[in-house]
Amino acid sequence: MNLISIVLVRTTHPGNIGATARAMKTMGLADLRLVVPKVFPAAEVTARAAGADDILDTASVYKSLSEAVSDCALVYGTTARMRSIPWPCVSPEQAAGQIIRSMSEGRRAALVFGRESSGLSNRELELCNRMIVIPSNPDFSSLNLAAAVQILCYEIHKHAIGDVLPAADKLPAVTMEDMDRFYAQLEQCLIEIGFLDPDRPRRLMRRLKSLFSRVDPDQNEYNILRGILAAVQEIAGRGDG
Amino acid sequence: MNLISIVLVRTTHPGNIGATARAMKTMGLADLRLVVPKVFPAAEVTARAAGADDILDTASVYKSLSEAVSDCALVYGTTARMRSIPWPCVSPEQAAGQIIRSMSEGRRAALVFGRESSGLSNRELELCNRMIVIPSNPDFSSLNLAAAVQILCYEIHKHAIGDVLPAADKLPAVTMEDMDRFYAQLEQCLIEIGFLDPDRPRRLMRRLKSLFSRVDPDQNEYNILRGILAAVQEIAGRGDG
Numbered sequence: 001m002n003l004i005s006i007v008l009v010r011t012t013h014p015g016n017i018g019a020t021a022r023a024m025k026t027m028g029l030a031d032l033r034l035v036v037p038k039v040f041p042a043a044e045v046t047a048r049a050a051g052a053d054d055i056l057d058t059a060s061v062y063k064s065l066s067e068a069v070s071d072c073a074l075v076y077g078t079t080a081r082m083r084s085i086p087w088p089c090v091s092p093e094q095a096a097g098q099i100i101r102s103m104s105e106g107r108r109a110a111l112v113f114g115r116e117s118s119g120l121s122n123r124e125l126e127l128c129n130r131m132i133v134i135p136s137n138p139d140f141s142s143l144n145l146a147a148a149v150q151i152l153c154y155e156i157h158k159h160a161i162g163d164v165l166p167a168a169d170k171l172p173a174v175t176m177e178d179m180d181r182f183y184a185q186l187e188q189c190l191i192e193i194g195f196l197d198p199d200r201p202r203r204l205m206r207r208l209k210s211l212f213s214r215v216d217p218d219q220n221e222y223n224i225l226r227g228i229l230a231a232v233q234e235i236a237g238r239g240d241g
Numbered sequence: 242m243n244l245i246s247i248v249l250v251r252t253t254h255p256g257n258i259g260a261t262a263r264a265m266k267t268m269g270l271a272d273l274r275l276v277v278p279k280v281f282p283a284a285e286v287t288a289r290a291a292g293a294d295d296i297l298d299t300a301s302v303y304k305s306l307s308e309a310v311s312d313c314a315l316v317y318g319t320t321a322r323m324r325s326i327p328w329p330c331v332s333p334e335q336a337a338g339q340i341i342r343s344m345s346e347g348r349r350a351a352l353v354f355g356r357e358s359s360g361l362s363n364r365e366l367e368l369c370n371r372m373i374v375i376p377s378n379p380d381f382s383s384l385n386l387a388a389a390v391q392i393l394c395y396e397i398h399k400h401a402i403g404d405v406l407p408a409a410d411k412l413p414a415v416t417m418e419d420m421d422r423f424y425a426q427l428e429q430c431l432i433e434i435g436f437l438d439p440d441r442p443r444r445l446m447r448r449l450k451s452l453f454s455r456v457d458p459d460q461n462e463y464n465i466l467r468g469i470l471a472a473v474q475e476i477a478g479r480g481d482g
Binding site: 025027028050051052135137141143147150157158190204207211214216220 | 292293376384395445456462465
């Protein structure tokens, strides 16, 4: 279970950090990552952790979400609301199954929880491969932060102790850093072929990221994609000269 | 969902009553019953309810558990620890299934949560038909009271709605014929940029089909992909001329 990270982004209330540590420990999770917490450490954090002090002691603090998830192969955003922008969505059960499977392949998964008030920003959302939508009352979907953590840790624990899924014989997946390099090259390439106007980018790159985040390519596929981009860029450069 | 009651027995911390109301409302439950709460009502209860005030306003207070569950057909105790005394035990999922079924027969079910410190007494336990055992870390099963309520309300809500993802407002997906046209254009394009040698195609197209079949693009994304290919082909043609 050490291959699953819980990431809290810009948490305002210290009590929620403590309650998150407690929720994690009750379900056997241990790796807590905090992106710019407003108050940490603090007495209220420790009080609400109610004995899960070891989770707090080993928690890491990061300056940005991208830094916090750079070593993760699978990054899940979380929400109890449906977003209007299209993004690949999974249920908590589906995510738990995927995470347990990826764990068995030695890949790290992160579950990212946004601010209490406003969730994740669009920029942060783009760092996520998928969104976990926690089913909730459409008229009152305001889940407490630590309660959302508790639900997802519970689903993961339930799947972990349940029937173990056989590991798929897949090549190692690429990391978020790899995908960032791919997106940068893709954007550059689209500019060079005249498909993307850098002065009027509209939502093209966000749409393409949403599309490729569904692919979750293995290393082989990743190399093919980058090779295609390089071939296009070579042709585009030749046309100019 | 009005046929499901959440019963808190001798709750010590007022914050837990508020957090319980919030947890219930996020999952569409409404009937809260309090057996001898230490502090109720209170400002802290309302603060932690975070907008679930209607649950608090209609909550009833009882002098004993037997009084609180007198109109219930099914009474579940709850614990995150295995008890040494023998009692019929079910998982949260099993309980949720039973409760949804009993609801459809017009029978009221109660979920009973004991004291923060010591759970339910043996006398209270005897008023329960069954125990719900929430799976947890055997070395740290100290679930927060409202977190336990959240998990069980989540399981009930999930069973009630059938674990379907809320419908994303996705554009119509493309057909297999559309994808065939896309693959033909992709292959042609890869030949034109010199990435694919038609005399030694190896497995490249099969790999790319496997990759894009995972994308399952909507009409909008499909148009973007074909537009990119067209732009590449135009550049490639220009280089030749």
